[in-house]
Each structure stands twice: as structure tokens, then as C-alpha cells.
Amino acid sequence: MRHILLTAVTVTAVVTVTVSCSSKKDSEPAGGGTSASAGASATASASTATSASSGTAVTLSTTWIPKMDEATTSQTEGVCAxxxxxxxxxxxxKIVLAGIDLQGAITEAGAERMxxxxxxxxxxxxxxxxxxxDEECLNDPTADLDxxxxxxxxxxxxxxxxxxQLTMTTDELKWQLGG
Structure with missing residues (x-):
């Protein structure tokens, strides 16, 4: 039963991400995102990022630091105790999905080197x-053992x-200083 539940959760997550990614390719501008406003701000970031090839600074952190902060914040104390x-x-x-969106924004902006x-x-x-x-941590009672x-x-x-939230800023500053 546990295996079936874990498989169902995994399949649901993969389908959600796949549908989300394919929908973005068809309907959203560059940069990804999870809402219309997020798509618009990601588009602005991606257009700023395209200037990386011309030597000016990319500023994806302006858009993505708040998104990662929101994803990593929980109202539940000890959420993963x-x-x-x-x-x-x-x-x-929630964190991984934000990371996938960020990875897509970096790739779409052509800013992997930055x-x-x-x-x-x-x-x-x-x-x-x-x-x-893969280790089936969800609903596994041994997952909570020391x-x-x-x-x-x-x-x-x-x-x-x-x-x-720190490495993006560090990467941008290092890029501005010449690599």
C-alpha cells in the first residue's frame, strides 16, 4: 500500500511538473513562473539576462530571491522534523518546484556560465x-529514525x-567583477 501511495504521489508530481513545463513553453514568455505576474517578472528578468552575452550584468536574483524565500518559508514550526x-x-x-523554475529561467536566459x-x-x-x-522517504516510519x-x-x-538566495547574488557580483 505504501509503495502504491508513493508511486501515485511521484507520478502526480512528475505529471504536474511536465504539464507545467509544457504549458509554459506554449503559453508563457521566457523565464517560467507559476502565475501571470510571476511570468511577467520572469520575462523581465530573462530579458535583462539576455544582456549577459553583451557583457552587462544579469539580475535574475531580483526576481528569484523573493521566490526562493517564499518557497523555503513555512508557517509550520519544525515542518520537516x-x-x-x-x-x-x-x-x-514547493522548494524543488521553485528550483526547477529557477533552473529554467537561468537556461532560458542563456546565463548558465554566469x-x-x-x-x-x-x-x-x-x-x-x-x-x-527513490528511497521512498514519504510515509516510511524508518525515515524518521536517527x-x-x-x-x-x-x-x-x-x-x-x-x-x-546568497549564491545568486554572489554569482552576479563575481560576473560583474570579470568572472
């Missing part, structure tokens, strides 16, 4: 997310989401 709970999984999914540290944090987040799902790898995966996702 028990990493096997649906509440924790939902919180982690955001190397941010790219590393996003890669770490995606690896941890895949491991959380020493469980599921805690590491949850911490990596939350930590990457929080550190992106």
Missing part, C-alpha cells in the same frame, strides 16, 4: 529530491533552497 510526513514532502516539493554556484546548488537540490523519492538518509535529503533540499 519528521521527514516521512506529507507536510514535509509538500514543503520539499551562475555556476547557483547551478551547483540546484544540482544538489535535484539529486536530493530524486533520492528522497541516522536515516532521508534527513540528509531533506536538509540538502532545504539548504540548497536557502543558500540560492
Amino acid at each position: 519528521r521527514v516521512s510526513t506529507q507536510t514535509c514532502a509538500d514543503h520539499l516539493a 551562475y555556476p554556484r547557483s547551478g551547483d546548488e540546484l544540482d544538489k537540490m535535484m539529486r536530493a529530491s530524486n533520492s528522497y523519492v 541516522g536515516s538518509q532521508c534527513f540528509t535529503y531533506a536538509l540538502d533540499i532545504m539548504g540548497a533552497g536557502a543558500s540560492l
